[in-house]
Amino acid sequence: MFLNVNSSYSLKYGTMDIPTLIAKARALEIHQMVLTDINNSTGAVEFIRECFKQGIAVEPDEVQKGNTPYHIKPVAGIEFRKDNQLLYFGIAKSKEGMRTLNEFLSYHNIQNIPLPDDAPDFEDVFIVYPFTKIFNRALKSNEFVGLRSSQLNYLYKHPLLYQKEKLVVWHPVTVSDKISYRLHKYLRAIELNTLLTMVPEDAKCAEDEFLIAEDELKKRFEAFPFIIENTQRLIDACDLSAYFEFKTQSKNKICYCKEGVEHDKALLRRIAYKGLEYRYGKNNAVAIERIEKELRIIELKKYCGYFLITFDIIRFAMGKCKFYHVGRGSGANSIVAYCLRITDVDPIELDLYFERFLHEKRTSPPDFDIDFAWDERKTIQEYIIKKYPTWHVAFLGTISTFKDRAIIREIGKVLGLPKEEIDGFTDPTRARENQQNATYRKLVAVHRHMNNMPNQRSIHAGGILISEEPITYYSALDLPPVGFVTVQWDMYEAEAIGYEKFDILSQRGIGHILEAVHIIKKNRHVDIDIHDFKTFKNDPKLNGILREGQPIGCFYIESPAMRQLLKKLKCEDYLTLVAASSIIRPGVASSGMMKSYIERYHAPDKVVYLCKEMEERLKDTYGVMVYQEDVIKVCHYFAGLDLSDADVLRKAMSGKYRSKLAFEELVSKFFISARKQGHGEELITEVWRQISSFAGYSFSKAHSASFAVESYQSLYLKTYYPKEFMVAVLNNYGGFYSRWVYVHELKKTGANVHLPCVNNSDEAVNIHGNDAYLGFIGIQGLENKFIELIPKERRLNGLYTDLEQFVKRTQITLEQAILLIRLGALRFTGKDKKTLLWDIYSYLGHKNKKFNDAELFKTVHKTFNLPNLENSEIEDAYAELELLDFPLNFSMFNFLKTNYRGNVMAADLHKHIGKTVKMVGNYVCEKTVHTVKNTKMWFGTFLDINGDFFDTTHFPNTTPMYPFKGKGCYLILGKVVQDFDFPSIEVLKFAKLDIHMNPVAVD
Template identity: 80%
Template sequence: MFLNVHSSYSLKYGTMDIPTIVSNARALGIRQMVLTDINNSSGAIEFIRECFKQGVAKAPDEVQAGNIPYQLKPIAGIEFHKEGQLLYFGIAKNKEGMRELNEFLSIRNIEDEILPNAAPSFENAFIVYPFAKNFNRKLKFNEFVGIKSSQLNFLYKHPLLQQPERLVVWHPVTVGNRIEHRLHEYLRAIEMNTLLSMVPDDAKCSLDEVLITEEALKLKFETFPFIVENTQKLMDACDLSVYFEPQVKSKNRFAYTKEGEAFDQVLLRRIAYKGLAYRYGNDHSVARARMEKELKIIEFKNYCAYFLITFDIVRYAMGRCKFYHVGRGSGANSIVAYCLRITDVDPIDLDLYFERFLHEKRTSPPDFDIDFAWDERETIQKYIFKKYPKWHVAFLGTMSTFKDRAVIREIGKVLGLPKEEIDSFTDPAKERENHQNATYRKLVAVHQHMRNMPNQRSIHAGGILISDEPITYYTALDLPPKGFVTVQWDMYEAEAIGYEKFDVLSQRGIGHIREAVQLIRQNRNVEIDIHDFKKFKADPKLNKILREGQPVGCFYIESPAMRQLLKKLKCEDYLTLVAASSIIRPGVASSGMMKSFIERYHAPDKVVYLCKEMEEQLKETYGVMVYQEDVIKVCHYFAGLDLADADVLRKAMSGKYRSKLAFEELVNKFFYSARLQGHSEELITEVWRQISSFAGYSFSKAHSASFAVESYQSLYLKTYYPKEFMVAVLNNYGGFYSRWVYVHELQKTGAKVHLPCVNNSDEVVNINENEAYLGFIGVQGLENKFITQIPLERKRNGPFKDLEQFVKRTKITLEQAILLIRLGALRFTGRDKKTLLWEIYNYLGHKQKRIDAAELFNIESKAYSLPTLENSALEDAYVELELLGYPLNFEMFDFLKTSYRGEIMAADLSENVGKTVRMVGNYVCEKTVHTIKNTKMWFGTFLDANGDFFDTIHFPNTTPVYPFKGKGCYLILGKIVEDFGFPSVEVLKFAKLEIHMNPVAGN
């Protein structure tokens, strides 16, 4: 009887999630219902699955066998709205009907077409129009009119009585109760950006849009029994049981080749063994055995197409596009992936287990993470979408919720609260005070009701689905601003349905590497094989930089925390860097594992292992389970579990296993199997304790190894080609630090860095031998068209000869010209800034005619003599600070009123451990952390007057509420402490130093 049920996927409209709808229907004895969310089918398959999951309905054969006395039959469809008004809702008769409805909506979303007032004639879907007094037209074979019980009086002499078989019961369901109806009103007000009291009645659901018993609903239509019969016939004609799968099957593309799966197996073997010869040569028996083992599992799990599609993406990127990529994540555990050049991580060299990626007992789909440069990823995405047919490829979606406390601001707005009051409610510093306020408590209470509800659909960072059958069998598609069609559910629903995503991601670190290689080729005529990793990891110069902890600009290892860790470990080899990449993660560090690892690293002879097996498997990490692979190894070699069960247990302990009973069975299997190995109960219990405590924090070794490979590539470029590398870092928008830090690093390489110049600068930073010019990108206030146009005009028609020619050729505006003059970008004219600022008004002043018309002859303007106008270095520095965000040729220390630069420099810290000293530092960055007592402490990073880094620690008892006052130089009084050879300053007193003011301030 319930043809029109809304879930919370009817965004900012419905209030009940799907499990609640199903459980409420079950409690009321409802036999069948239709989920029809507004302009989406996000919850359709989840609804069908939830009905079976809750035991309300089972597989069709079980129902027919009479094993189940009661069944809730799930039916799905879509409610179509235009400009907030209901047009009609569609109900799928079967799987084909679901596809018809999804594609009808998808076409409108993709083509940005308005929904028609009348629906098309679907072959496998019903359409229900809302009843209206003036409804008067002949209905098609698949069309009905839904009438509410409150509208039955209007049927008297209504034209629809001439088509009585077309009338059905319409009882929309939107909320669970009166409280949720109030929540619904809040949602509508937020959606409409209006006051709660101003939401019109026709934009809200009525109070009676709740679930009731079928008997109660039929009673409302007792004078029109034929309407109930029509409704029953419609619902009985629907069957979506095909969507129920006791064992979820993969929905990904089954075959890469046209010939099918059997040929895929042959092709994958051929490519993999060709890659094996490239990676290992022809006589590596261990690699061949590993290859054969993996291929058998891949074939058994029907993942040949998945590997081949990923290989095709990588081959296209490396071949036609000459793009550089990084394959990371658990996919790097695979020798097949390594030989297909999907990754550059050697799984044999690192003792990586394929079972971490794929094994015969794995139920959830694995995926590859492929990173490209930030500005090249879209090219790869377009290739994928062009290669595979329409409706068979789409981006994954995401579903954000109202969890963000910023929603409190939205709730405050719909209540009509003044901005000042709302601002005070969103201020974290006033949290305790706000809880005493009744209005604030009301806002929080409303937020608590909506915080887990879906808020809006968006697009996944990089997940792409490539489907064998049309994706529209399972979802309608959106077209977000990025321009790629996107499914209407997220990765968790994709996994539940049976889709494995292809993660095509991006990162700036790859852009650094790619552009550095290009610059080196252009400037030095040197070709670098950046994939020659074996050469890099053995290079003593690279390892020296690692050990000193100074890899600024290098991917993943440049942050203050990572620099400190590298120095504490005296890291000088690949394996230690892999470990560091794992233990630096927040969960590992906060659990105490990082400290334990460092202690054991420096005293390996003092490590006490629980037993021989633990020593054999964990010797590399000194008894600490740093990696997820360590958990697998211990379960396998200590307890005797096979590798598949070991990975299942590892995943379960990390909180990703849904069945508590199945998990307990695995735990029992661990203990039982360990006893069979002859271990004592006490030893087994302790090993299990360590495994269970480490498993939640451990990190994929393959993932860390992928990061470490990229770090070494960056290190190589920084070590041997520092100028080109730092230019590449700047042109790919830096990394962990602010832009000025990388400009400072470029200057430290010996390069002469110049301010932007219209006759020498490009859009981005350029370098020729030792001369580097900052680009126009990064000049605050400079319009994009001039950023592009100025270097383009110069390249087309030669350098600019003077100010007048520059104005004529670029057609620049007065405001933009003044900006460039102030920055010194027209210094090629030989005139000082103030003279140029005077002269620019001759050409672009308010009383002057703009010079923007083409001239038959180039007539030079008269030159006028002006008195000498003074300009100070301090004034220039302030202009650079304003327009670049940093002064280029004027140290931040030079702004200070004092000449004091501290008692010691950063280089002297290790020689003064235990002493209390004064230092002066230029602020670089900070990090706030919460202590066990929920108080705040800070870690700061500074540069001294010599340009060297040093780090500070600010404990709560010696620190004001907020110690940092933004960029600038600080006087620091603190005690020098050392932790595993890394010195830092425990701050006792801390103050920002006074500076010389801008000499033209206020003018």
């Protein structure tokens, strides 16, 4: 009877999520519902699936009580609205009907065409119009008119009585009760961006739009039994049981080859063996055995097409585009992926298990994570979208929800509260005071109901779906501002339906590497094979820099925590770097396992292993389970579980396994199997304790290895081509640190770094020989128009010769010219800044003048004899600080009023262990952490006067509420401590030092 049900996926309209809807329907013993969310089908498949599950899954004690299971018949459709006004709603008669509705909505979304007032001719779809619609035509065979019970009186002598078979019950469902209706009104006000009291009545649902018992609904229409019969007949004609076969097979495109599955198998085998020879040479027995094992499982799980589609993407990127990529994630556990060049991680060298990626018992779909440079990813995405047919490829969506303080702000706005009051309500320091405020308590009450409700649909960071059957069987498509069609649900629903996404991601680290290779070729005329990883990892120079922990600018290994770890480990090889990339993760570090690993790393002969199996399998990590793969190893070799069960157990312990009963069975199987191996109960219990305590925050070894490969590539470029590498880092917007740190590193390479210059700078930083010019992009306040125009005009028509010509050729405005003059970008004129400022005012005055480039005669501009205008170094430095966010040639230490620079330098800290020292440090960054007592402590990173890094620790009992006061230099009194030969300062006193003020700002 319920033909028009809205869930919370009817964004800022419906109030009940799908489980709540179904639970309320079960409580009222409702046997059929039609989910018709507004202009979307986000929840359609979820609704069908959950109705089916709830219909068959009844707890045993419920059966004993006499509550026998019954099945809610799920039907789905879409409610179509234009400008917040209901046009009609469509109800799918079948799976094909759902596709028809989805493609109808998708077409209008993608083409940005308004929905028509009348539905087109549809097959396998019923259309229901509201009773208030006026018809100037006969209704089609699939068209009906819905009546609310309150509208029955209007039927008297109504023309529709001559088409009785077209009238159906219309009882919309939007809210669950009066409280839910109040929430609905808040949602409508937020959607319409208006006050709660100003929401029009026709923009809200009726107050009675909630579920009632079927018998009660029929009673309301008992005077018109034919309407009830029409409605029942309509629902009976709908059959979406085709959706009930959930996840029996992958929904991804099954075959890459048009000829079918067998051709896919043959092609994958041929390409894999060709890659095997490239990676391992001929007749490598270990590699052949491994590749045969993987191919068998890939064929069994019907993943040949998935591998081949990924290979096709990589082939396009490496071939025509010459793009660099990194394949990471659990896919790097596969030798087939390694041979297809999807990844550069050798699974044999690292003893990686394919079962971590795919095995016979895996039910959730795995995927590859492929990273490209940030400015090249779009090309790859466009290739994929264009390669596959319309409706068969789309981006994965995301659904953002209402969260925390944002909810308070939204509610406060629709209540008409002033901004200052809203700010106060979201200030955590005023929490106790707010609790006494009646308005705040009202906001919190609404917050409880709105928290985590769907707010808006968006696009996933990189997930793409390529479907065997049209995706529109499962979702309508949106077209977000990025311009790629997108499904209307997220990755969790995609997995539930049976889709494996292709993750096409981007990262700055790849951009650094790729641009550095291009710059090196241009500046040094050297071609670099950046994929020659085997050479990089054995290079003693690279490993020496790793050991010293100074890889600033290098992907993943430049952060203070990572630099400290590298020094503590004295890391000087690839395998240790792989381990470091894993143990740096928050869970491992906070658990104490990082410290344990470092201790054992430096004293491997003192490691005591629990048993022989633990020593054999964990010798490389000194008995510490560092990786997820270690969990699999122990479960397999110690307890005797097969590799498939070992990975399922690993996944279950990480919180990604939903069946509690199945998990308990696996735990029991672990203990039973371990006993069969002859292990004692005490030993088994201890091994299980270690596994279970670690597995929840373990990290994939393949993932760590992928990061380590990229780190070595960055390290190679920085070691042998430091100037070009640091320019590339700057042009890809840096990494972990602020921009000035990378400029500092560039200067340390010996490069002559220049301020922006209109005759030498480009949009980005450039380098010619040993001279590097900062680009226009970094200038605060300079408009994009002039960032592009100034170098473009110079390249087309030659260098600028004087200020007047520069003004005429660029048509620059007075304000923009002043920015460039203050920064010294017009120093080519040979005039000082203040003279140039005088001149620019004489050219442009207080209004911009249009110059005619095509002058017949050049007019000589009148010159004046100016008095001697003084320029100071500190004044220039302040201008650079304002316009670049850092002074280029004026140290932050030079701003200080004091000449004191500390009694110890960073390079000498190891000579003062246990002593109290004074240091002066230029602030780089800080990190806040919470202690076990829920108090705050801080870690700081600074540069001394010599440009060397040192680190500080600020404990709660010696530190004010918040010790750092932004960029600048600090006086630090503290005790030098050492942890595994890494010195740092435990701060006792800490204060920011006073500076000389800008003379221009001083009266």
